[in-house]
Amino acid sequence: MLISVGTTNPAKLKAVESLIQFEKLEAVCQSIETNSGVRAQPLSDEETRQGAIQRAKSALEMSSSDISIGLEGGVSEHDGEMYLCNWGALIDGKGHLFTASGAKIVLPSTLSDGIKQGAELGNLIDEFSKKHNVRKGEGTIGILTNGRMNRSDMFFHVLLLLYGQYCFYYNIKEVVQKVTK
Numbered sequence: 001m002l003i004s005v006g007t008t009n010p011a012k013l014k015a016v017e018s019l020i021q022f023e024k025l026e027a028v029c030q031s032i033e034t035n036s037g038v039r040a041q042p043l044s045d046e047e048t049r050q051g052a053i054q055r056a057k058s059a060l061e062m063s064s065s066d067i068s069i070g071l072e073g074g075v076s077e078h079d080g081e082m083y084l085c086n087w088g089a090l091i092d093g094k095g096h097l098f099t100a101s102g103a104k105i106v107l108p109s110t111l112s113d114g115i116k117q118g119a120e121l122g123n124l125i126d127e128f129s130k131k132h133n134v135r136k137g138e139g140t141i142g143i144l145t146n147g148r149m150n151r152s153d154m155f156f157h158v159l160l161l162l163y164g165q166y167c168f169y170y171n172i173k174e175v176v177q178k179v180t181k
């Protein structure tokens with residue numbers, strides 16, 4: 001089985017490798033650089049979700065994979081507070097689309113103020129944590145939980161939700177969403 005993933009970010013790719021291991025899949029993971037079709041810093045759940053879907057669609061178009069995956073990070077506002085949000089999309093060989101979101105965590109005002117001024121979280125979190133390329137490693141979620149969670153584990157959880165739905169609907173031969181939606 002070939003699984004294409006619309007990113008070159010090692011934290012996201014590690015999550016897919018973890019899924020392959022966990023599910024004992026005979027699969028190869030192909031990393032494909034894709035355009036998310038949304039802003040580099042998505043500012044809502046909907047925009048982040050669309051980014052994940054677009055990445056999965058592009059990865060499918062650019063490969064002959066059995067399954068394609070898109071993972072996207074962004075922020076969303078709830079009750080005046082800004083949260084880190086995460087979305088994933090999986091498209092199977094028949095063109096069926098599955099989506100799921102991941103853990104959310106509130107951002108301190110230093111980060112949310114910077115994002116409101118137009119900066120990208122990836123750059124802000126490096127400055128905030130005095131580390132380099134946090135987005136490719138533990139991620140903002142790692143920094144803000146003092147290392148109890150990390151970006152790969154968070155996306156691995158999203159992937160379980162995606163792959164789990166794929167298995168569930170495939171078994172009963174039902175499909176909830178179409179790619180065209």
Ligand SMILES: O=P(O)(O)OP(=O)(O)OP(=O)(O)OC[C@H]1O[C@@H](n2cnc3c(O)ncnc32)[C@H](O)[C@@H]1O
Nearest residue numbers: 007009040041072073074120121122135139140141
């Ligand atoms: O190479 P790609 O796949 O684009 O990976 P990315 O790290 O840029 O990740 P996203 O495009 O999905 O995230 C959108 C923006 O939010 C930042 N971001 C999102 N989640 C993050 C996290 O957990 N840690 C650090 N930065 C994060 C990221 O750096 C971008 O500026």
Ligand SMILES: [Mg+2]
Nearest residue numbers: 036040041122
């Ligand atoms: Mg990006």
